[in-house]
Amino acid sequence: MYDVAILWDWLAFAVRWLHVITAIAWIGSSFYFIALDLGLNRDLPGPADGEEWQVHGGGFYHIQKYLVAPAEMPAHLTWFKWESYATWLSGFAMLAVVYWVGAELYLIDPNKADLSVFQGILLSAASLTIGWLVYDFLCKSPLGNQPTALMLLLFVLLVVMSWGYNQVFTGRAALLHLGAFTATIMTANVFLIIMPNQRVVVDDLKAGRTPDPIYGKIAKLRSTHNNYLTLPVIFLMLSNHYPLSFGTEYAWIIAALVFLMGVTIRHYFNSMHARQGQPNWTWAATALLFILIAWLSTFPGHDTYEDSMARDLTPYEARFAAADGFDAAHQIVSGRCAMCHARQPVWGNLQWAPKGVFLETPADVARHAREIYLQAAVSHAMPPANITNLPDDDRNALANWYRAAR
Numbered sequence: 001m002y003d004v005a006i007l008w009d010w011l012a013f014a015v016r017w018l019h020v021i022t023a024i025a026w027i028g029s030s031f032y033f034i035a036l037d038l039g040l041n042r043d044l045p046g047p048a049d050g051e052e053w054q055v056h057g058g059g060f061y062h063i064q065k066y067l068v069a070p071a072e073m074p075a076h077l078t079w080f081k082w083e084s085y086a087t088w089l090s091g092f093a094m095l096a097v098v099y100w101v102g103a104e105l106y107l108i109d110p111n112k113a114d115l116s117v118f119q120g121i122l123l124s125a126a127s128l129t130i131g132w133l134v135y136d137f138l139c140k141s142p143l144g145n146q147p148t149a150l151m152l153l154l155f156v157l158l159v160v161m162s163w164g165y166n167q168v169f170t171g172r173a174a175l176l177h178l179g180a181f182t183a184t185i186m187t188a189n190v191f192l193i194i195m196p197n198q199r200v201v202v203d204d205l206k207a208g209r210t211p212d213p214i215y216g217k218i219a220k221l222r223s224t225h226n227n228y229l230t231l232p233v234i235f236l237m238l239s240n241h242y243p244l245s246f247g248t249e250y251a252w253i254i255a256a257l258v259f260l261m262g263v264t265i266r267h268y269f270n271s272m273h274a275r276q277g278q279p280n281w282t283w284a285a286t287a288l289l290f291i292l293i294a295w296l297s298t299f300p301g302h303d304t305y306e307d308s309m310a311r312d313l314t315p316y317e318a319r320f321a322a323a324d325g326f327d328a329a330h331q332i333v334s335g336r337c338a339m340c341h342a343r344q345p346v347w348g349n350l351q352w353a354p355k356g357v358f359l360e361t362p363a364d365v366a367r368h369a370r371e372i373y374l375q376a377a378v379s380h381a382m383p384p385a386n387i388t389n390l391p392d393d394d395r396n397a398l399a400n401w402y403r404a405a406r
Contacts, residue, residue, distance in 0.1 A: 003403075009374055012097045019090040023237075026083035027230055033080070034227050038274035040065055047071065068213045073205040081195055088187035091237075095180055099124065099173055104316035105367060106173055111303050111311070113168040123168065124177060128184045131161060135185050136192075139221065147221065154225065158182065158259055162252040171246035172239070172356065178255050179236030182229050189222035227270070232262040243356030244297040254293050261289045305343055308361040317366035323405030328397050330365045333372060336388040373402035 040050025049067035053060065099107045103117045107124065115123070134157060143150045161181055165174035197215035204211040235258045239245040245254055268282040303311075313321055320326065339347040341359035357371065358364045365372070375382040376390065377399035383390055 004406075005370055005373060005402075006378060008097070008101070012094065015090060015094045015097055019087065019094050022083060022086040022090050023234075026087045027234075029080050029083055030223075030226060030230065034223070034270065035273040036063065037065065038270055068216055069201050069205050069211045073202065077202070079195075079198075081190060084187050084190040088183060091180060091183060095124070095176075099176065102370075104314060105370065107169055108314075109168075109170040109173075110314055111307070112166075112170075115168065120169070127161070127165070127177065128181055131157070131181045132184055132188045136188070144218075144221065147224070150221075151225070151228070155256075155259060159252075159256045162255040166252040171248070171251050172243075175236050175239040175246045175251060175255055179233050179239075182233050182236070186226045186229055186233070189226055193222050194219040228263055228266050229259075230262070231265055232259045235262075241355070243352050243354075244294075247352065247356040248297050248299050250296040250299055254296050257289050257293050257296075261286050264289070300343075305360055308358070308363050311363070313363055313366065317363050320366040320369040320402070320405045321362055323401055325397060325401035325404055326362075326366070329372070329401040330362055332390075332394045332398060333359050333365050333376075336383060336390045336394070337372075337376070339388075340383075369402055369405065372398055377402065 036052060040052050042050040044051060047066065047070070048064040051062065051064045053062055055061070100121045103120045108115050108117070108120045135154065138144075138150060138153055138157075143153065158178070158181075162174070162178050165177045165181075168174075169177060197219045200215050201211040232255075236255065245251065248254070264282040264286045268279055271277060271279050337359045339345065340350055341353045341357050341364075343353070343358055343360065345351070345353055357368055359368060359372075372382075377395050380386060380395075
Protein backbone atom coordinates (compact mmCIF):
# COMPACT_ATOMS: atom_id res chain seq x y z
CA MET A 1 0.00 0.00 0.00
CA TYR A 2 1.40 3.36 -1.02
CA ASP A 3 1.36 6.28 1.39
CA VAL A 4 2.50 9.88 1.15
CA ALA A 5 6.10 9.19 2.19
CA ILE A 6 6.55 6.54 -0.50
CA LEU A 7 4.91 8.60 -3.23
CA TRP A 8 6.91 11.67 -2.24
CA ASP A 9 10.16 9.71 -2.34
CA TRP A 10 9.36 8.50 -5.86
CA LEU A 11 8.52 12.06 -6.85
CA ALA A 12 11.92 13.18 -5.56
CA PHE A 13 13.58 10.38 -7.55
CA ALA A 14 11.72 11.36 -10.73
CA VAL A 15 12.64 15.03 -10.36
CA ARG A 16 16.27 14.14 -9.66
CA TRP A 17 16.36 11.91 -12.75
CA LEU A 18 14.93 14.72 -14.87
CA HIS A 19 17.47 17.12 -13.43
CA VAL A 20 20.36 14.82 -14.31
CA ILE A 21 19.07 14.30 -17.86
CA THR A 22 18.63 18.00 -18.56
CA ALA A 23 21.96 18.85 -16.91
CA ILE A 24 23.74 16.38 -19.19
CA ALA A 25 22.12 18.05 -22.21
CA TRP A 26 23.04 21.56 -21.05
CA ILE A 27 26.58 20.81 -19.96
CA GLY A 28 27.21 18.71 -23.06
CA SER A 29 26.15 21.46 -25.47
CA SER A 30 27.97 24.12 -23.40
CA PHE A 31 31.26 22.23 -23.38
CA TYR A 32 30.92 21.40 -27.06
CA PHE A 33 30.45 25.01 -28.14
CA ILE A 34 33.25 26.26 -25.89
CA ALA A 35 35.61 23.69 -27.42
CA LEU A 36 34.33 24.52 -30.91
CA ASP A 37 34.82 28.27 -30.47
CA LEU A 38 38.34 27.86 -29.10
CA GLY A 39 39.34 25.42 -31.83
CA LEU A 40 38.11 27.40 -34.86
CA ASN A 41 40.57 27.98 -37.68
CA ARG A 42 40.69 31.77 -37.85
CA ASP A 43 43.43 32.11 -40.49
CA LEU A 44 41.07 31.81 -43.45
CA PRO A 45 39.89 34.77 -45.56
CA GLY A 46 36.22 35.69 -45.71
CA PRO A 47 33.50 37.24 -43.59
CA ALA A 48 33.39 34.38 -41.09
CA ASP A 49 35.27 34.64 -37.80
CA GLY A 50 36.46 31.07 -38.19
CA GLU A 51 35.56 27.61 -39.38
CA GLU A 52 36.04 23.99 -38.42
CA TRP A 53 35.74 20.62 -40.13
CA GLN A 54 34.61 17.80 -37.86
CA VAL A 55 33.79 14.13 -38.33
CA HIS A 56 31.27 12.23 -36.21
CA GLY A 57 28.86 9.35 -36.67
CA GLY A 58 30.12 8.53 -40.16
CA GLY A 59 29.61 12.05 -41.52
CA PHE A 60 31.58 15.26 -42.00
CA TYR A 61 30.46 18.64 -40.65
CA HIS A 62 31.60 22.03 -41.94
CA ILE A 63 30.99 24.68 -39.27
CA GLN A 64 31.45 28.44 -39.64
CA LYS A 65 31.18 31.10 -36.98
CA TYR A 66 30.31 34.75 -37.58
CA LEU A 67 31.62 37.13 -34.93
CA VAL A 68 28.51 39.32 -35.04
CA ALA A 69 26.10 37.85 -37.61
CA PRO A 70 25.95 36.70 -41.23
CA ALA A 71 24.94 39.12 -43.96
CA GLU A 72 21.43 37.67 -44.10
CA MET A 73 19.17 35.93 -41.64
CA PRO A 74 19.33 32.15 -42.30
CA ALA A 75 16.07 30.34 -43.07
CA HIS A 76 16.61 27.87 -40.23
CA LEU A 77 18.19 28.82 -36.92
CA THR A 78 18.63 26.43 -33.98
CA TRP A 79 18.52 28.01 -30.54
CA PHE A 80 20.21 26.43 -27.53
CA LYS A 81 18.27 27.56 -24.49
CA TRP A 82 15.82 24.94 -23.28
CA GLU A 83 18.59 22.73 -21.91
CA SER A 84 19.53 25.50 -19.49
CA TYR A 85 15.96 26.39 -18.55
CA ALA A 86 14.92 22.78 -17.98
CA THR A 87 17.99 22.12 -15.84
CA TRP A 88 17.27 25.07 -13.56
CA LEU A 89 13.53 24.40 -13.34
CA SER A 90 14.05 20.72 -12.48
CA GLY A 91 16.76 21.68 -9.98
CA PHE A 92 14.46 24.23 -8.36
CA ALA A 93 11.72 21.58 -8.15
CA MET A 94 14.16 19.21 -6.46
CA LEU A 95 15.18 21.95 -4.02
CA ALA A 96 11.52 22.44 -3.11
CA VAL A 97 10.67 18.72 -2.91
CA VAL A 98 13.69 17.72 -0.82
CA TYR A 99 14.87 20.77 1.11
CA TRP A 100 11.73 22.86 1.51
CA VAL A 101 9.20 20.13 2.22
CA GLY A 102 11.83 18.33 4.30
CA ALA A 103 13.16 21.55 5.83
CA GLU A 104 13.10 20.29 9.41
CA LEU A 105 15.37 17.41 8.46
CA TYR A 106 17.50 18.56 5.54
CA LEU A 107 17.55 22.36 5.63
CA ILE A 108 17.43 23.68 9.19
CA ASP A 109 20.14 22.97 11.74
CA PRO A 110 18.91 24.13 15.18
CA ASN A 111 22.49 24.05 16.44
CA LYS A 112 23.40 26.81 13.96
CA ALA A 113 20.28 28.96 13.68
CA ASP A 114 16.90 28.69 15.38
CA LEU A 115 14.83 29.16 12.22
CA SER A 116 11.22 28.29 11.61
CA VAL A 117 10.41 26.31 8.47
CA PHE A 118 9.00 29.45 6.84
CA GLN A 119 12.13 31.46 7.70
CA GLY A 120 14.40 28.75 6.34
CA ILE A 121 12.51 28.51 3.05
CA LEU A 122 12.34 32.30 2.69
CA LEU A 123 16.08 32.60 3.28
CA SER A 124 16.73 29.79 0.82
CA ALA A 125 14.70 31.39 -1.97
CA ALA A 126 15.80 34.97 -1.33
CA SER A 127 19.48 34.10 -1.41
CA LEU A 128 19.20 32.78 -4.96
CA THR A 129 17.63 36.03 -6.17
CA ILE A 130 19.98 38.34 -4.29
CA GLY A 131 23.00 36.48 -5.62
CA TRP A 132 21.99 37.08 -9.22
CA LEU A 133 21.31 40.78 -8.59
CA VAL A 134 24.75 41.34 -7.06
CA TYR A 135 26.53 39.39 -9.80
CA ASP A 136 24.63 41.16 -12.58
CA PHE A 137 25.44 44.55 -11.04
CA LEU A 138 29.15 43.70 -11.03
CA CYS A 139 29.06 42.55 -14.65
CA LYS A 140 27.32 45.75 -15.79
CA SER A 141 29.70 47.96 -13.84
CA PRO A 142 33.03 49.16 -15.32
CA LEU A 143 34.45 45.85 -14.10
CA GLY A 144 32.77 44.26 -17.12
CA ASN A 145 35.71 45.58 -19.14
CA GLN A 146 38.19 43.92 -16.76
CA PRO A 147 37.43 40.20 -16.99
CA THR A 148 40.16 39.06 -14.62
CA ALA A 149 39.20 41.47 -11.85
CA LEU A 150 35.55 40.56 -12.36
CA MET A 151 36.32 36.84 -12.02
CA LEU A 152 38.22 37.50 -8.78
CA LEU A 153 35.29 39.46 -7.36
CA LEU A 154 32.92 36.67 -8.41
CA PHE A 155 35.12 34.21 -6.51
CA VAL A 156 34.99 36.46 -3.42
CA LEU A 157 31.19 36.58 -3.71
CA LEU A 158 31.03 32.78 -3.86
CA VAL A 159 33.29 32.41 -0.81
CA VAL A 160 31.14 34.85 1.18
CA MET A 161 27.98 32.97 0.21
CA SER A 162 29.62 29.65 1.09
CA TRP A 163 30.44 30.95 4.57
CA GLY A 164 27.00 32.49 5.00
CA TYR A 165 25.12 29.36 4.01
CA ASN A 166 27.23 27.33 6.42
CA GLN A 167 26.22 29.61 9.30
CA VAL A 168 22.48 28.93 8.99
CA PHE A 169 21.83 25.66 7.15
CA THR A 170 22.83 22.05 7.61
CA GLY A 171 26.15 21.12 6.03
CA ARG A 172 24.60 19.29 3.11
CA ALA A 173 22.06 22.08 2.53
CA ALA A 174 24.81 24.72 2.63
CA LEU A 175 26.79 23.11 -0.19
CA LEU A 176 23.67 22.29 -2.17
CA HIS A 177 22.48 25.88 -1.90
CA LEU A 178 25.84 27.21 -3.02
CA GLY A 179 25.46 25.00 -6.09
CA ALA A 180 21.92 26.29 -6.65
CA PHE A 181 23.14 29.87 -6.12
CA THR A 182 25.77 29.39 -8.82
CA ALA A 183 23.42 27.54 -11.18
CA THR A 184 20.91 30.39 -10.84
CA ILE A 185 23.58 32.83 -12.01
CA MET A 186 24.38 30.57 -14.95
CA THR A 187 20.78 30.12 -16.11
CA ALA A 188 19.96 33.79 -15.54
CA ASN A 189 22.93 34.59 -17.78
CA VAL A 190 21.28 32.57 -20.52
CA PHE A 191 17.71 33.78 -19.93
CA LEU A 192 18.30 37.46 -19.14
CA ILE A 193 21.49 38.31 -21.02
CA ILE A 194 22.64 35.88 -23.70
CA MET A 195 19.27 35.10 -25.28
CA PRO A 196 17.95 38.71 -25.30
CA ASN A 197 21.21 39.88 -26.88
CA GLN A 198 20.95 37.23 -29.56
CA ARG A 199 17.36 38.24 -30.27
CA VAL A 200 18.48 41.84 -30.78
CA VAL A 201 20.98 40.65 -33.37
CA VAL A 202 18.32 38.53 -35.12
CA ASP A 203 15.87 41.46 -35.16
CA ASP A 204 18.55 43.72 -36.65
CA LEU A 205 19.22 41.20 -39.42
CA LYS A 206 15.54 40.89 -40.21
CA ALA A 207 15.24 44.69 -40.39
CA GLY A 208 18.30 45.01 -42.61
CA ARG A 209 20.36 46.76 -39.92
CA THR A 210 23.98 46.00 -39.09
CA PRO A 211 24.05 44.40 -35.61
CA ASP A 212 26.13 46.05 -32.91
CA PRO A 213 29.07 43.77 -31.91
CA ILE A 214 28.69 44.82 -28.26
CA TYR A 215 25.88 42.31 -27.82
CA GLY A 216 28.11 39.42 -28.81
CA LYS A 217 30.88 40.69 -26.53
CA ILE A 218 28.56 40.81 -23.52
CA ALA A 219 27.14 37.35 -24.24
CA LYS A 220 30.62 35.86 -24.57
CA LEU A 221 31.66 37.27 -21.16
CA ARG A 222 28.69 35.59 -19.50
CA SER A 223 29.29 32.35 -21.43
CA THR A 224 32.90 32.33 -20.21
CA HIS A 225 31.72 32.62 -16.61
CA ASN A 226 29.32 29.74 -17.15
CA ASN A 227 32.16 27.67 -18.59
CA TYR A 228 34.29 28.02 -15.46
CA LEU A 229 31.39 27.56 -13.03
CA THR A 230 30.04 24.31 -14.46
CA LEU A 231 32.38 21.78 -12.83
CA PRO A 232 32.09 23.24 -9.30
CA VAL A 233 28.30 23.15 -9.61
CA ILE A 234 28.44 19.44 -10.46
CA PHE A 235 30.67 18.80 -7.42
CA LEU A 236 28.31 20.71 -5.12
CA MET A 237 25.26 18.86 -6.45
CA LEU A 238 26.97 15.53 -5.78
CA SER A 239 28.30 16.56 -2.37
CA ASN A 240 25.11 15.63 -0.48
CA HIS A 241 25.99 11.97 -1.11
CA TYR A 242 29.42 12.32 0.55
CA PRO A 243 29.36 13.50 4.18
CA LEU A 244 33.13 14.03 4.15
CA SER A 245 32.49 17.07 1.95
CA PHE A 246 29.81 18.68 4.12
CA GLY A 247 30.18 17.15 7.59
CA THR A 248 32.96 19.44 8.76
CA GLU A 249 33.16 22.94 10.17
CA TYR A 250 35.35 23.82 7.19
CA ALA A 251 32.82 22.78 4.55
CA TRP A 252 32.61 26.39 3.35
CA ILE A 253 36.36 26.42 2.67
CA ILE A 254 36.08 23.10 0.86
CA ALA A 255 33.41 24.61 -1.38
CA ALA A 256 35.64 27.63 -2.10
CA LEU A 257 38.54 25.39 -3.08
CA VAL A 258 36.27 23.44 -5.40
CA PHE A 259 35.75 26.61 -7.45
CA LEU A 260 39.52 26.94 -7.79
CA MET A 261 39.70 23.34 -9.01
CA GLY A 262 37.04 24.16 -11.57
CA VAL A 263 39.26 26.95 -12.89
CA THR A 264 42.39 24.80 -13.12
CA ILE A 265 40.62 21.93 -14.89
CA ARG A 266 38.79 24.15 -17.37
CA HIS A 267 42.00 26.13 -18.05
CA TYR A 268 43.68 22.94 -19.18
CA PHE A 269 40.92 21.95 -21.58
CA ASN A 270 40.35 25.49 -22.83
CA SER A 271 44.06 25.83 -23.60
CA MET A 272 44.13 22.47 -25.35
CA HIS A 273 41.05 23.22 -27.47
CA ALA A 274 42.52 26.61 -28.42
CA ARG A 275 45.69 24.83 -29.57
CA GLN A 276 47.75 26.78 -27.05
CA GLY A 277 49.49 23.76 -25.62
CA GLN A 278 48.69 21.52 -22.68
CA PRO A 279 49.40 23.25 -19.34
CA ASN A 280 49.98 20.07 -17.35
CA TRP A 281 50.76 22.12 -14.24
CA THR A 282 47.01 22.53 -13.82
CA TRP A 283 46.67 18.84 -12.93
CA ALA A 284 49.30 19.18 -10.20
CA ALA A 285 47.49 22.25 -8.87
CA THR A 286 44.16 20.38 -8.96
CA ALA A 287 45.66 17.41 -7.12
CA LEU A 288 47.11 19.66 -4.40
CA LEU A 289 43.77 21.41 -3.95
CA PHE A 290 42.00 18.05 -3.70
CA ILE A 291 44.49 16.84 -1.08
CA LEU A 292 43.86 20.03 0.91
CA ILE A 293 40.11 19.40 0.68
CA ALA A 294 40.55 15.82 1.91
CA TRP A 295 42.59 17.09 4.86
CA LEU A 296 39.99 19.72 5.78
CA SER A 297 37.29 17.04 5.75
CA THR A 298 38.95 15.33 8.73
CA PHE A 299 37.85 18.13 11.06
CA PRO A 300 34.38 17.19 12.32
CA GLY A 301 31.70 19.84 12.47
CA HIS A 302 28.69 17.94 13.81
CA ASP A 303 27.28 18.07 17.29
CA THR A 304 28.56 15.58 19.85
CA TYR A 305 26.58 12.80 21.47
CA GLU A 306 26.36 14.91 24.62
CA ASP A 307 25.12 17.94 22.67
CA SER A 308 22.37 15.89 21.07
CA MET A 309 21.28 14.45 24.41
CA ALA A 310 21.25 17.87 26.10
CA ARG A 311 19.41 20.01 23.58
CA ASP A 312 15.63 20.30 23.40
CA LEU A 313 13.80 18.40 20.68
CA THR A 314 12.54 20.36 17.70
CA PRO A 315 8.77 20.19 17.05
CA TYR A 316 9.43 17.73 14.23
CA GLU A 317 11.51 15.46 16.46
CA ALA A 318 9.06 15.76 19.36
CA ARG A 319 6.19 14.52 17.18
CA PHE A 320 7.95 11.25 16.43
CA ALA A 321 9.44 10.90 19.92
CA ALA A 322 5.94 11.10 21.40
CA ALA A 323 4.39 8.57 19.01
CA ASP A 324 3.38 5.09 20.13
CA GLY A 325 6.17 2.61 19.65
CA PHE A 326 9.04 5.11 19.81
CA ASP A 327 10.84 3.42 22.70
CA ALA A 328 10.80 0.11 20.86
CA ALA A 329 11.89 1.79 17.61
CA HIS A 330 14.76 3.54 19.36
CA GLN A 331 15.90 0.27 20.87
CA ILE A 332 15.75 -1.49 17.48
CA VAL A 333 17.70 1.24 15.72
CA SER A 334 20.27 1.46 18.51
CA GLY A 335 20.90 -2.27 18.32
CA ARG A 336 20.81 -2.75 14.54
CA CYS A 337 21.90 0.56 12.99
CA ALA A 338 23.83 2.73 15.43
CA MET A 339 27.11 0.82 15.17
CA CYS A 340 27.53 2.37 11.70
CA HIS A 341 25.40 5.48 12.09
CA ALA A 342 27.38 6.84 15.02
CA ARG A 343 29.56 9.87 15.54
CA GLN A 344 32.38 7.41 16.01
CA PRO A 345 31.36 4.26 14.09
CA VAL A 346 32.45 0.93 15.54
CA TRP A 347 31.59 -1.27 12.55
CA GLY A 348 34.44 -2.47 10.37
CA ASN A 349 36.72 0.24 9.05
CA LEU A 350 34.09 2.99 8.87
CA GLN A 351 35.44 6.40 9.82
CA TRP A 352 32.24 8.38 9.19
CA ALA A 353 28.57 7.56 9.47
CA PRO A 354 27.10 6.72 6.03
CA LYS A 355 25.50 9.82 4.46
CA GLY A 356 26.39 11.69 7.66
CA VAL A 357 23.29 10.22 9.35
CA PHE A 358 23.53 9.61 13.10
CA LEU A 359 21.13 7.21 14.82
CA GLU A 360 22.39 7.12 18.39
CA THR A 361 20.28 9.42 20.56
CA PRO A 362 16.49 9.67 20.80
CA ALA A 363 16.69 13.00 18.95
CA ASP A 364 18.72 11.35 16.16
CA VAL A 365 16.18 8.57 15.69
CA ALA A 366 13.19 10.94 15.78
CA ARG A 367 14.88 13.34 13.36
CA HIS A 368 15.44 10.59 10.79
CA ALA A 369 12.09 8.85 11.22
CA ARG A 370 11.13 9.15 7.55
CA GLU A 371 14.44 7.72 6.34
CA ILE A 372 14.23 4.85 8.82
CA TYR A 373 10.71 4.12 7.61
CA LEU A 374 11.65 4.11 3.92
CA GLN A 375 15.03 2.41 4.22
CA ALA A 376 14.42 -0.20 6.89
CA ALA A 377 10.64 -0.68 7.14
CA VAL A 378 9.09 -0.28 3.68
CA SER A 379 12.20 -1.52 1.87
CA HIS A 380 15.07 -3.73 2.98
CA ALA A 381 17.76 -1.32 1.81
CA MET A 382 19.06 -0.98 5.36
CA PRO A 383 20.97 -2.56 6.96
CA PRO A 384 22.96 -3.37 3.77
CA ALA A 385 22.41 -7.03 2.87
CA ASN A 386 20.62 -7.22 6.24
CA ILE A 387 24.06 -7.59 7.78
CA THR A 388 22.74 -7.12 11.34
CA ASN A 389 19.88 -9.59 10.78
CA LEU A 390 17.03 -7.14 11.30
CA PRO A 391 13.93 -9.39 11.56
CA ASP A 392 10.61 -8.68 9.86
CA ASP A 393 8.91 -8.15 13.22
CA ASP A 394 11.28 -5.28 13.96
CA ARG A 395 10.72 -3.81 10.50
CA ASN A 396 6.98 -3.91 11.14
CA ALA A 397 7.48 -2.22 14.50
CA LEU A 398 9.41 0.60 12.82
CA ALA A 399 6.64 1.00 10.24
CA ASN A 400 3.91 1.08 12.90
CA TRP A 401 5.83 3.70 14.90
CA TYR A 402 6.23 6.00 11.89
CA ARG A 403 2.60 5.65 10.85
CA ALA A 404 1.44 6.34 14.39
CA ALA A 405 3.15 9.74 14.31
CA ARG A 406 1.55 10.96 11.09
